[in-house]
Amino acid sequence: MELHVVIDGDKDLAGQLYRQLRDSIRAGRLAAGEKLPPSRLLAEQLGLSRKTVSEAYARLTFDRLLVGRVGSGTFVADSARSAPPPAASPSFAGAAVAERWRRMDTPLRHQAPAGHSRYEYIGGAPARSLFPHAEWRRCVLHALREGARSRGLYGPVEGMPVLREAIARHAAFARGVRCGVDDVIVTNGAQQALDLVARVLVEPGSLVAVEEPGYPPARLLFAAQGAEVVGIAVDAEGLQVDRIPDGTRLIYVTPAHQFPLGMPMSQRRREALLARAHAIGAIVIEDDYDSEFRYEGRPTDSLQSMDTRGSVAFVGTFSKTLSPELRLGYLIAPPAILQAVCIAKHLSDWHTATPAQWALAKFIADGGLHKHIRRCHAVYAERRERIMRRFDGDLSPWFERVPATAGIHLAAICRKPIDMDTLPRLARRVDVGLYPLEVFSHFGAPRQGLMLGFGAIDTDDIDPSLDRVRDILLQMG
Incomplete structure (x- = not known):
C-alpha cells in the first residue's frame, strides 16, 4: 500500500513532500509510531529522486516529527501531537x-464498569470460561478450507444454505419452531433481526x-425509525394484552423469559396475544434470546409454533449460548414480510460474514452446540440455585425474587425503599458488580430492584460476593 502524497509540478519537490508529511502527522493521519516507507521506495513511488525524499525526511527529523x-527504519515520533479535530458546525443541514441521535440514551451501550469487578452480575453475558475453544477452532479451520474452495464472491443475502438448514433443525428441536430452510435469515446478532423487521414495517x-x-435497544430502535412507541405493562403472566391499543402495527415481546424481570408468559396470555395481533393486523416479534436454558417446569410452546396466521417473526441469537462477540443470530420471518426483509438486508449489509457462517454450521451439524448447551446448563443451574437460595434466605428482608424458569439471569424486586444509586456504588468498592432494574423502565415509574446475571460470575464466587452485598445493606440500614 502506497503512502498518499500528491506532488504537483516540478518545483520545490522536497518542500512539497515535507509540508504534506508534516500536515499528515499533525492532523493525525499518520499516527505516532507509524513506519514510513524507506526513502528509496518512496522515491520510486512518487517519481522523485532519493535525495529529495531524504531531504524531506531530514527536515521532519529536525522538527522532531520523525x-x-x-536497522528498523523511519517512524513518526511518539512526541508528535496531532491537532484537535475541527469543531462541528451547528449550521449543517x-x-x-x-x-x-447524539442525545439518544443507550443504557446498555456503555457499561463502563462491567467486567472490571471480581464478582460480576452483569446480565446477558455467557460464561467465557465455558466457551468450547478447541471445538470452535476445528470448525473455523473447516470454514477456512471451505472458503479456499469458493470463488470469493458475495454470499447469499439470506445466509449460507448449510447454516440456515442447521438453524432450522436447531430451532425446531429446541423451541418447536415450525419452519423450513427458506424461512430462515442469518443476521448479525438479534439486534439486526429487529432492525430488519422495523425497516420493512415501521414508518x-x-x-x-x-x-x-x-x-431498551428494541424500544430505541423502533423510535429511531420514527415509530410512536407505547409501553405495555407486564405482570406475573407477562404482557397485559388487553392494553395493546388499536392501530398497533408491531408488537415486541420476550415471552419465554421476560426481559428483564424473567417471568414466562402464561399460555392464556400467549393465546390472547396471537388473537389480538390477528384482530388488529399486527406482526409480533418474538425475541427468544436465552430460552435454551430451562431449569424447571414443562416446556412451553413458542409463539411462532402456536401461530396459524403468519403473524409471528421469531428472533434467535447465539450470543447467549456461545458468545456475543460472534455477532450471529437469525430471523424466522413470516411469509408476509420474508422477501421484504431479504431486500432490506441486502441493502444494509448484503450478507453476514461467510467464514463465521461456515464455522457455526459445522459446529451445529457435529452436535457441538447441543453438547455445549448441556454443559453450560449444568453450570448455570447450580449458579441459579445458589442465587435463589440467598435471595430466598438472608437477602429476603430487602428483596423479593421474581419467579423464572429459564435464561441466564434472575431479577429481584425491592421489598422496601433502597437507595439504588448508592448500593451499586458501594458494591463496586468491594469488587461486586450490581445492575439496577431502573434502566429498563421508560414509560412509568421504574421498579426498584436488581438484575442478576449468572453467566459471568464463577459458581464459588456467588456466596462470598452476596455476603458483601448483605453487609452493605445492613450498613445502609
Whole structure:
C-alpha cells in the first residue's frame, strides 16, 4: 500500500513532500509510531529522486516529527501531537437529526464498569470460561478450507444454505419452531433481526408496542425509525394484552423469559396475544434470546409454533449460548414480510460474514452446540440455585425474587425503599458488580430492584460476593 502524497509540478519537490508529511502527522493521519516507507521506495513511488525524499525526511527529523531507528527504519515520533479535530458546525443541514441521535440514551451501550469487578452480575453475558475453544477452532479451520474452495464472491443475502438448514433443525428441536430452510435469515446478532423487521414495517407515526419494563435497544430502535412507541405493562403472566391499543402495527415481546424481570408468559396470555395481533393486523416479534436454558417446569410452546396466521417473526441469537462477540443470530420471518426483509438486508449489509457462517454450521451439524448447551446448563443451574437460595434466605428482608424458569439471569424486586444509586456504588468498592432494574423502565415509574446475571460470575464466587452485598445493606440500614 502506497503512502498518499500528491506532488504537483516540478518545483520545490522536497518542500512539497515535507509540508504534506508534516500536515499528515499533525492532523493525525499518520499516527505516532507509524513506519514510513524507506526513502528509496518512496522515491520510486512518487517519481522523485532519493535525495529529495531524504531531504524531506531530514527536515521532519529536525522538527522532531520523525525519528530514525537503526536497522528498523523511519517512524513518526511518539512526541508528535496531532491537532484537535475541527469543531462541528451547528449550521449543517442535518444538524437537528444528528443531534437527536447524539442525545439518544443507550443504557446498555456503555457499561463502563462491567467486567472490571471480581464478582460480576452483569446480565446477558455467557460464561467465557465455558466457551468450547478447541471445538470452535476445528470448525473455523473447516470454514477456512471451505472458503479456499469458493470463488470469493458475495454470499447469499439470506445466509449460507448449510447454516440456515442447521438453524432450522436447531430451532425446531429446541423451541418447536415450525419452519423450513427458506424461512430462515442469518443476521448479525438479534439486534439486526429487529432492525430488519422495523425497516420493512415501521414508518414515521407507526404505533409499536413494547413491554414495560423491557429491552431498551428494541424500544430505541423502533423510535429511531420514527415509530410512536407505547409501553405495555407486564405482570406475573407477562404482557397485559388487553392494553395493546388499536392501530398497533408491531408488537415486541420476550415471552419465554421476560426481559428483564424473567417471568414466562402464561399460555392464556400467549393465546390472547396471537388473537389480538390477528384482530388488529399486527406482526409480533418474538425475541427468544436465552430460552435454551430451562431449569424447571414443562416446556412451553413458542409463539411462532402456536401461530396459524403468519403473524409471528421469531428472533434467535447465539450470543447467549456461545458468545456475543460472534455477532450471529437469525430471523424466522413470516411469509408476509420474508422477501421484504431479504431486500432490506441486502441493502444494509448484503450478507453476514461467510467464514463465521461456515464455522457455526459445522459446529451445529457435529452436535457441538447441543453438547455445549448441556454443559453450560449444568453450570448455570447450580449458579441459579445458589442465587435463589440467598435471595430466598438472608437477602429476603430487602428483596423479593421474581419467579423464572429459564435464561441466564434472575431479577429481584425491592421489598422496601433502597437507595439504588448508592448500593451499586458501594458494591463496586468491594469488587461486586450490581445492575439496577431502573434502566429498563421508560414509560412509568421504574421498579426498584436488581438484575442478576449468572453467566459471568464463577459458581464459588456467588456466596462470598452476596455476603458483601448483605453487609452493605445492613450498613445502609
